[in-house]
Amino acid sequence: MAQVGIVGGTGYTGVELLRLLARHPNVDIKVITSRGNAGSRVDEMFPSLRGRLDIAFSEPDLEALADCDLVFFATPNGTAMQMVPELLEAGTRVVDLGADFRLKDLATWSEWYGMEHACPSQVEEAVYGLPELHREAIRGARLVANPGCYPTAVALGWLPLLEQGLIAPESLIADCKSGVSGAGRKAQVHTLLCEANENFKAYGASGHRHLPEIRQTLETVLGREATLVFVPHLVPMTRGMQATLYGRLVEQGVDLQRLYEQRYANEPFVDVLPPGSHPETRTVRGTNLCRVAVHQPQGGETVLVLSVIDNLSKGAASQAVQNMNLMLGLEEAAGLDDIAVLP
């Protein structure tokens, strides 16, 4: 059994990671840290884990973490970068579920996250943990930057078209919708049930931190600059994310359905739906799946892609486990065989 640690496991990403790891056949959770909750049992905070996880939060302790084979950071942005270099030094591999190592361009990172980066060379080393794009690099990586939720849904929705150069890079539109859990388990007013329930709204229309991350992926695949309009919306539900993607086809007559099916034929966690389908977020809830459908409305020049994931799973914790599996040489799908609870 591999030994893993978690830094900062009191948020929604943390509890989802705990759920997955508590049942994972090949790993043991050796340490889970939380400055604010050190000493209290994990299952007191999350009673869903009663009887399944016999561990308490502890103070962050580099030595204990360095004893692990792999450490997950489920911490606020700017935290992981303070500890990662020492852990890597000690031979511990790291998956950061935050944004510290996602953007290769440090100036862009500083602009959006409002601080200087603490370890530029680790940024360079880090592999962007989207297995469908960088599987081999992830296998060998010491440090993986786990993608953001929107960037995952958008990238998987557009990959086949981008790789084949089939959409115009200067007019991409990603109209995205997320459940409220994306905002985290923080005491704040705007995500109270009474504020978010029975309500729908856009947010961050003038700029969202996931915009440069999405653009970086698009440009990596395209090999050129892309212009993207990205508008996130808040959906009155706990989990689930949809990217509704609009692009202008530069070539007519391509069998888009076949393109998607072939591209993802061997991907265990991307499911291309039959023609004419509309994926539902609830069918991927609590799973590592991305379900995708491709449309060409009225046979026009716009290609429409509908891509759904669970923002806390494939958009965070289960993708982190998939990355861990690859990094530790385990079965890629180990511990990721949940079927969405429906209804």
Place this chain on the structure above:
Amino acid sequence: MAQVGIVGGTGYTGVELLRLLARHPNVDIKVITSRGNAGSRVDEMFPSLRGRLDIAFSEPDLEALADCDLVFFATPNGTAMQMVPELLEAGTRVVDLGADFRLKDLATWSEWYGMEHACPSQVEEAVYGLPELHREAIRGARLVANPGCYPTAVALGWLPLLEQGLIAPESLIADCKSGVSGAGRKAQVHTLLCEANENFKAYGASGHRHLPEIRQTLETVLGREATLVFVPHLVPMTRGMQATLYGRLVEQGVDLQRLYEQRYANEPFVDVLPPGSHPETRTVRGTNLCRVAVHQPQGGETVLVLSVIDNLSKGAASQAVQNMNLMLGLEEAAGLDDIAVLP
């Protein structure tokens, strides 16, 4: 007091109409028909009306309806057109909340609604009931086709840009989201709480009946053909609708905020939010308001408009009351002064 009738008041549009009319200072509900529920009291079906509406459903009866000053049809498509000619003949004015008189092109209507039209000349006569566009014609109309919910949200969102010719008509995208009440009060599986709750999905991506209606309005205003991609989505909430509208600006440097504020300065039911705002559907719930915000993400060439309404109110029943007010020479805002119940 004007006497009004309602044909088919057992759906969600019907009960919203009843709520508004029961409190309206200038009208009395004289007759409400329902084939299936004739004889039973309205407040048995809708206990929210107990003590406020002392009336029972009756069999549809042309004579009783013809005695009314104005009749609302809140019926399935294809019903109103069977009765409207005779009512008009009898001097009764009509507001149809269904789709029978919305599309001027009969071939298009038949294609989308799957039947022959029963009264083409009334289609020609009917005024499309969007007061912000056709106020004067509505005042004089005998027959008003009350707009669909999506078409209302989209039209009010784009009107200022369309009128000034500021967006390219060949690449319009309307990514729209609706609460579940848009699907009506029908016994069906896919709108059960257990199916629609905690779920998000697109639907009708290959074509929706509101597409030709939206296009007709766009083309009326533009005076030329428009190409529109329209993708509706189902939001896990009862009421509320947002249109997220993307267009390509054909002219830079226009003060879009000012354009919107000036266009709607005298409109009692369109509220242009301050720059940088994101309207919330709950702020218009149960009201006749449309709240709009205009953005230009990253200062690029895409203009983004966020437009919210309550699909059952401004998207149906309260807009019908606004039209009635105009047709009967009443105060346009009479009976429409609700403030959204929040939270």
Place this chain on the structure above:
Amino acid sequence: MAQVGIVGGTGYTGVELLRLLARHPNVDIKVITSRGNAGSRVDEMFPSLRGRLDIAFSEPDLEALADCDLVFFATPNGTAMQMVPELLEAGTRVVDLGADFRLKDLATWSEWYGMEHACPSQVEEAVYGLPELHREAIRGARLVANPGCYPTAVALGWLPLLEQGLIAPESLIADCKSGVSGAGRKAQVHTLLCEANENFKAYGASGHRHLPEIRQTLETVLGREATLVFVPHLVPMTRGMQATLYGRLVEQGVDLQRLYEQRYANEPFVDVLPPGSHPETRTVRGTNLCRVAVHQPQGGETVLVLSVIDNLSKGAASQAVQNMNLMLGLEEAAGLDDIAVLP
């Protein structure tokens, strides 16, 4: 027009009060105070009020408040009692929506609210603002203690039985359920959408502040001691409250339905449903109504009463307006004619 002031209008009770008063035909909101938000417009915090309320929050200022005919306190417990004596002195009437003046027994009050009371003689003077029980006293009152939400739902459910001495006072059970808005508009974790949504739980089973308040009302009516088990539960919805009340009948053969109908025949805001009914919270949402049904399951000796209110309306703000109407000699139902928005 009467001039009214509101102290502390930034919570859910506050915004509901603002909605009702903004449309009230006989009053003007002259001042609304909030230490934390002084200077900012009310409609910035609550965009639902845009165009309907042209006022900004101000610092609490005794003089400005004393200029009002009546002041509402929608403040945390312990605040009103600091200002009320001076306001009464100045001839301003007061409705306190908090708990400062609800309990006549000061020791009990201190035990549950954890502080000494600042003005015992005003506690003595205060009238408990349940119009169905104390209408005449409210009319003449300078200071009204607006009842809590649970106490309102429970009292109205049991009044007819208590007044006739028909239930055994030693085994009363109130199993109550509330929407999440009862917990207020505070930044806290346990009422986040992601915590409260799709979840049901009891809370405060070992003791809740409304227990002594309910008991006080029961004992006032009974004229003797009562033993009550009160278990509140949290329902995953924003508004609405149900009290499911169990009592042992001490006399068989009474026509309970008739008893309830007669008791409430002249009450404008209590609606006794037909035999066999189950009231729904949504039918009273945003209204001042309490809907009640009385059952005798299997004809046994337990009488079951189902009582529903909107916790923020009849359970707080609209009952406060009803009290204001009585105190100012206005029509009791003025400004309280909303019909629940349904669905």
Place this chain on the structure above:
Amino acid sequence: MAQVGIVGGTGYTGVELLRLLARHPNVDIKVITSRGNAGSRVDEMFPSLRGRLDIAFSEPDLEALADCDLVFFATPNGTAMQMVPELLEAGTRVVDLGADFRLKDLATWSEWYGMEHACPSQVEEAVYGLPELHREAIRGARLVANPGCYPTAVALGWLPLLEQGLIAPESLIADCKSGVSGAGRKAQVHTLLCEANENFKAYGASGHRHLPEIRQTLETVLGREATLVFVPHLVPMTRGMQATLYGRLVEQGVDLQRLYEQRYANEPFVDVLPPGSHPETRTVRGTNLCRVAVHQPQGGETVLVLSVIDNLSKGAASQAVQNMNLMLGLEEAAGLDDIAVLP
């Protein structure tokens, strides 16, 4: 691998059974029947099963079912009893998730289910499938009547007190709350999202089919007659059930916490919470767990028990799997190790 069949797998109980069995380590789903959907793939109706279950619905066929080791009936009441005798004859074991074999008293059964029973001797033979009460009998049973959801939550909540004779059998009150999925996946109006959402109500207060079933269990354990008031309520959420149980203690001074902990010490699926706890339905969602807390409010003579389950899991499908495991000699917890997805 054992071969199992499912009759009638298109409801919510059916899809939950499919989810559990598709991942079960010791069984294969050999046949699943549905008259209305014969020929169509299961994963077309339930896309959450795509890639996990390669099977289509077939016409009910006794021979194919008789080839199975065990058959589940997830059918409307009155269906199983038509087929069970022949299956038992053929040596196939049966778990009926419906109500055909739950009530031992045939007259009572007919009264509540409105038909004559087709196979009285099988009713006599059937074992009531509550493992915590009848584990050994279940192991040897050919036919298990899987308990209803309310009866499961209530029985597990009261078992320790009943077995010790600690509560008065003449004044039991079960105030129960269920998510909407208990009403099934039927096209009907009252469980539409727009009807059930943001609403709370009691139903069936004058009598519910689970009342005689609960009473039968109570009386089995007590060995004497019991008087029960049972009031079910509908909670605006998909899954989850709470029984709030009130009984009068006939003996003071018993350590109730210890009683519960000892009674359930060896039960894998009943979790007694620490003193003062309030179980949350979401912590058992999608699992076979029942979480229980016991209180004695104000130290009075009423004992309050809070018992939560997932109505579709421990209240139906996962309890059926637990029964199957026992009947087939498998590990009792096989395939039942889900941890609730939270949030």
